[in-house]
Amino acid sequence: MQNISATTLRGDLFGGLTAGVVALPLALAFGVASGAGAAAGLYGAIALGLMATLFGGTRVQISGPTGPMTVVFASAIAAFGGSFEMALAVVLVGGLLQVALGLMKTGGLVRYIPYPVISGFMSGIGIIIILLQFGPLLGAPPSSSPLKALANIPATLGAFNHQALLLGAITLAIVFLTPIRISRFMPSPLLALIACTLLSVILGFDVPTIGHIPTGLPDLHLPHFSLEQWTLIFTLGLTLALLGSIDSLLTSLVADSITQTRHRPNKELIGQGLGNVLCSFIGGLPGAGATMRTVVNVNSGGQTRLSGVVHSVFLLLLLLGLAPLASGIPLAVLAGILIKVGIDILDYRLLKLIKRIPKQESLIMVVVFALTVLVDLVIAVGAGVVLAMGLLTWRVAKEAHISFHDDSGTVPGMPVLQHGVRVVNVRGALFFGTTSQMLDRIERVDQVLDTREIIFNCSQVHFMDLTAIFALDEMAARLQKKGIKATVIASPEVKEQLLQLHAPHLPPEIIHDSLEKATASP
Structure with missing residues (x-):
């Protein structure tokens, strides 16, 4: 005291x-x-x-x-x-x-x-x-x-x-x-x-x-x-x-x-x-x-x-x-x-x-208020937390951006790609809320007849959860079955995370630190 x-x-x-x-x-x-x-x-x-x-x-x-x-x-x-x-x-x-x-x-x-x-x-x-x-x-x-x-x-x-x-x-x-x-x-x-x-x-x-x-x-x-x-x-x-x-x-x-x-x-x-x-x-x-x-x-x-x-x-x-x-x-x-x-x-x-x-914030407040008074305290707290999590997920997913480029033209700041090489650029958080966007992009890209390699450029991804890692591993497996090479570019933190999990279709040799190294690999 x-x-x-x-x-x-x-x-x-x-x-x-x-x-x-x-x-x-x-x-x-x-x-x-x-x-x-x-x-x-x-x-x-x-x-x-x-x-x-x-x-x-x-x-x-x-x-x-x-x-x-x-x-x-x-x-x-x-x-x-x-x-x-x-x-x-x-x-x-x-x-x-x-x-x-x-x-x-x-x-x-x-x-x-x-x-x-x-x-x-x-x-x-x-x-x-x-x-x-x-x-x-x-x-x-x-x-x-x-x-x-x-x-x-x-x-x-x-x-x-x-x-x-x-x-x-x-x-x-x-x-x-x-x-x-x-x-x-x-x-x-x-x-x-x-x-x-x-x-x-x-x-x-x-x-x-x-x-x-x-x-x-x-x-x-x-x-x-x-x-x-x-x-x-x-x-x-x-x-x-x-x-x-x-x-x-x-x-x-x-x-x-x-x-x-x-x-x-x-x-x-x-x-x-x-x-x-x-x-x-x-x-x-x-x-x-x-x-x-x-x-x-x-x-x-x-x-x-x-x-x-x-x-x-x-x-x-x-x-x-x-x-x-x-x-x-x-x-x-x-x-x-x-x-x-x-x-x-x-x-x-x-x-x-x-x-x-x-409006999203006021909606959460009104819903929690109404459930607290009219239904049940426990349900109100649970619904409020779920709504807040959903709002956060939606906002983070909205900030994520997924695009791709190939050998059809020159992109400023990007190296010239060989014929048949496609790059999927991911920026922001790659998690369960944005994984579906990447899956949609890949389905469009791997249907192109002359595609022989897809590079997942995740160098600007600052967060990747387990759902995204498993989805990335499954996409690499699917591409390999089609005879398409899968390559991943990751930041040091994400690369370490990928290597620690020992995903079967994401071996160390396909994970690189930069796009230059990825395009230079055989």
């Missing part, structure tokens, strides 16, 4: 306490929204916050339940028919996968995830949170999915409770309109939580509340695995791991920009994974690095890992002694706080540019 002076100690204490105050209403709200109960949110904030602080790679990061992770966990509970233990198995798998990702040193790969996929997914999560909290805001029972929330709008309006709506409206006004000079000392979510709860108690409102919250340390839970459901458990666990890793590492980048430091991404993944593993055994809500809580910690003076420890200890003391006070918090107040979270998650930066960005 970093050396601690009197100044840093004071900053860490104040930063950790302030972050804990901000985390309290969010942990309770996320716990209720997940279907696991308010206590699960507190357990997750304490366990993950402590483990990620002690073993993670970002000194000032505050971790705990977040909106996206809560939505995935709620989806897991719904997918397994309300089985809490099987949902905890998803958390265990997700945590172990995060540890594995850290050990495999994949932390730096977050920068390669296409932004439209992240944008569509995060905006979709924001809309899901808003839709799921529409019922509680009006005093009606919560819905288990966004589609059910939309279908239940008539029933929700029929169960309208004007007292709940009043509390929700006041909550929204506080979290949106509280001046910064006040929120620096009293975070707006906590201010709304205290003020609206007191208002409800004083006026004797008859509104749904959190209800009983267990006091004391959490019980030990054993995640339940089922072979019949293993595929779904692993898929949701992988989604949890990837989403939590992306969320945490992006928060780490934010912390770096504020503190002018550098985090250790692989260590951060290990710390997050260990924290989520612990959550799975104590019935805690899974989570990730929380951007808002981290920024609050830093802005309040947090400089070392001690601030994260203070945050977790503060929540633990609240759980042990003050849990009964939280049982009377109206659900409409938590709904208002969560709606603010959902609105903040929406990616306004890309939404403002939606008409100016390339």
Whole structure:
């Protein structure tokens, strides 16, 4: 741990306490929204916050339940028919996968995830949170999915409770309109939580509340695995791991920009994974690095890992002694706080540019957004990645250029070819997306009656995958059967790659470094 002076100690204490105050209403709200109960949110904030602080790679990061992770966990509970233990198995798998990702040193790969996929997914999560909290805001029972929330709008309006709506409206006004000079000392979510709860108690409102919250340390839970459901458990666990890793590492980048430091991404993944593993055994809500809580910690003076420890200890003391006070918090107040979270998650930066960005990029974002809200989180992520890969493949293939010349004329910069010699020039990447172009060219060239040699000029190919190498080997074999000589020109890197594979029809004697050497060979 970093050396601690009197100044840093004071900053860490104040930063950790302030972050804990901000985390309290969010942990309770996320716990209720997940279907696991308010206590699960507190357990997750304490366990993950402590483990990620002690073993993670970002000194000032505050971790705990977040909106996206809560939505995935709620989806897991719904997918397994309300089985809490099987949902905890998803958390265990997700945590172990995060540890594995850290050990495999994949932390730096977050920068390669296409932004439209992240944008569509995060905006979709924001809309899901808003839709799921529409019922509680009006005093009606919560819905288990966004589609059910939309279908239940008539029933929700029929169960309208004007007292709940009043509390929700006041909550929204506080979290949106509280001046910064006040929120620096009293975070707006906590201010709304205290003020609206007191208002409800004083006026004797008859509104749904959190209800009983267990006091004391959490019980030990054993995640339940089922072979019949293993595929779904692993898929949701992988989604949890990837989403939590992306969320945490992006928060780490934010912390770096504020503190002018550098985090250790692989260590951060290990710390997050260990924290989520612990959550799975104590019935805690899974989570990730929380951007808002981290920024609050830093802005309040947090400089070392001690601030994260203070945050977790503060929540633990609240759980042990003050849990009964939280049982009377109206659900409409938590709904208002969560709606603010959902609105903040929406990616306004890309939404403002939606008409100016390339249509292919906006299509990916819209598809991921729609699938996230209307279908399934896992399908949305998978479809987004596949679409992004397809777009990249199309763009790289479009940049590739394949042409040919022969002895019929003089080409600037090319040597004069002997009669019957044809050259196929390939520029760009030669891979599964462009191999078909080369096959089409060869079929046209080898049908010319006087063709006796075809030279594959790959000197300007900067990348060649296994599909292209096998296709090149098969074309050489086909030409040789027709009595046509096949010759290859390759850059040093591609030549070494070809020789290492020992392709049967691409022996070293037909592979050359330049067109001059290829045309001079017997």
